[in-house]
Amino acid sequence: MNVILSKETMIRKARETLANHFRGIKLHDDAMMVGGTIRDILLGRTPKDIDIATPKTAELVQGFVDKGFTHVLLDEQRDIHRMVGNGVHIDITPLHHDHIHDLIGRDFTINAIGLVISTEEVLDPQGGMKDLSKGLVRALSEDRFLEDPLRLIRAFRIAADLSFSIDPVTKRFITKHAHLINRPSKERIRDEVCWTIEAPRSYPVIEELTRTGILGRILPEFASVSQVIAHKPHALGLTEHLLWTYKYLEDILEDLDSMLGDYADNAKELLSTVMASDRKMFICTKLAGLLHDIGKPQTITYEEEVHFLEHDRVGSEMVSKRMEELKFSSAETKTVSGIVLNHMRPHNLQRLDSVSPKAVFKYFRDLEQIAIPTLLVAVADAYATQMVPYGSLEAYHEFVKSMVAENQQMGKPKPLLTGDEIMKLLGIGPGPEIGLAVSYLVEAQALGQITTKTQAKELIKSKGYLNEGNA
Incomplete structure (x- = not known):
């Protein structure tokens, strides 16, 4: 009460x-x-x-x-x-x-x-x-959902915001009329989805949105994931895996102080970045966690084992298209699709015996603003794959903390040479090669390989950046 x-x-x-x-x-x-x-x-x-x-x-x-x-x-x-x-x-x-x-x-x-x-x-x-x-959300009558079908999801948004339950009769009305959910404008639907996700403990409500068929009608790609049943190493079918990833991600977002230690405040500030209107980065992160494997039904193959080759790329493209239809901003769309595209990178690094400073630098350089959100989604993904109690994947926690710490220590130094200086040194005009050279230079500085302008000039003249493939 x-x-x-x-x-x-x-x-x-x-x-x-x-x-x-x-x-x-x-x-x-x-x-x-x-x-x-x-x-x-x-x-x-x-x-x-x-x-x-x-x-x-x-x-x-x-x-x-x-x-x-x-x-x-x-x-x-x-x-x-x-x-x-x-x-x-x-x-x-x-x-x-x-x-x-x-x-x-x-x-x-x-x-x-x-x-x-x-x-x-x-x-x-x-x-x-x-x-x-x-603590009950109860509709005044069934007709209210016919008058404005947006109320079909608003009931869940209010429940998430207040940590309330939805009255069973109201829930039956919602299930009965779920097919009407796409009648309101895309902007209104988008806002209700985001306000629901914004609640710190919205997993039970997201699960109910799935059960009633509302979520699958707003995100048809999510409805298709039920085709993928449990397979090694996943303990659950894909629908449950995505829902549990979302739940574990909420655990992680509440546990940043423990997971990231001295670097938690920087992560919290990043996740509080406003992306559009009043919608923040952490909403994009949670949405990416819910949709990170959305490309699997499209890429499944059966050989000796089940494979999902390029599911990250396919999923990223699917997410981009759906978010554009729901009128998300380009920044939000780029963020969520970017996390989905790159969610396997932390897993690949975590499996290594050791992660080199160069690999850490390239990870943060390539992913920029979504580097930390992608790490957090990957940890949640790992938990939902193994279905173990939160806090038990200590090695993965330590991996994330070490990645963030290493990046903070390296930083992103100011290039010892400007683009103009590089053009003069090489005797060439503006073009992609200058960007390659600057990126190569910053990496060498971050890794401590060079510290002076003379060393920088020698490095650029060697033109090693042309073989680096780090554009």
């Missing part, structure tokens, strides 16, 4: 929210604070967005525009608006009828609690507070 705030405390918190963000804004007498705002306040959380239902949407929109907020029209047909400013999103919806009628027309009981702002009357016609205390 969840402990929720009393009505009195909720009203006080709502007043504070209004005082912080609505100063100087005139609200209609019938305006009501609703939805996730009231839900989050009751749970003792700081609301991410503020939801207001009002009979006069245009007047409220203009009030915020006059205060310097940016206006985003979310749905012209349904008269839904978002005001962005002062670090907050304020969503404005029309109040067409009375307060009760508005609330019983909403999606889930826990979102159908309202506070009439002028009178401070709390309305809960569908028992939303009771479901909040139970």
